[in-house]
Amino acid sequence: MLDQNHEDLYQELVGNMEQMGDWNPNVKHVKILQRIGQDTMVTHEVAAETPGNVVGPRDFVSVRCAKRRGSTCFLAGMSTQHAMMPEQRGVVR
Structure with a gap:
């Protein structure tokens, strides 16, 4: 539970x-x-580096869908590929 207005x-x-x-x-x-x-x-999301670089640089290309029904929000996403963001050198996808 979050003590936050659902609109915000x-x-x-x-x-x-x-x-x-x-x-x-x-x-x-x-x-x-x-x-x-x-x-x-x-x-396209890029994860921040972890202390000591335990987990190397990572990026993600995702398709996301957001729906609202009353005060309920549905957020869903999954990994995908997109021509505007090919795999980047030095980053794990």
Whole structure:
């Protein structure tokens, strides 16, 4: 349970997705590569380095869908491939 207004939470997680690295220390950056309709998008995320580089640099290309029904938010995503973001040298995908 989060003590947070659902409108604010949804806006932060979906509407301001590209600013996630500002408040989540595990995320270096997020970029929306493509919007597919109103509720679906393809994103590229880069994970922040871990102390001592125990886990090497990682990135992810994901297709994400966000739906709202009343005060309930459904957020789903899975790994995908996208021509705008081929695998990067020096980063584990």
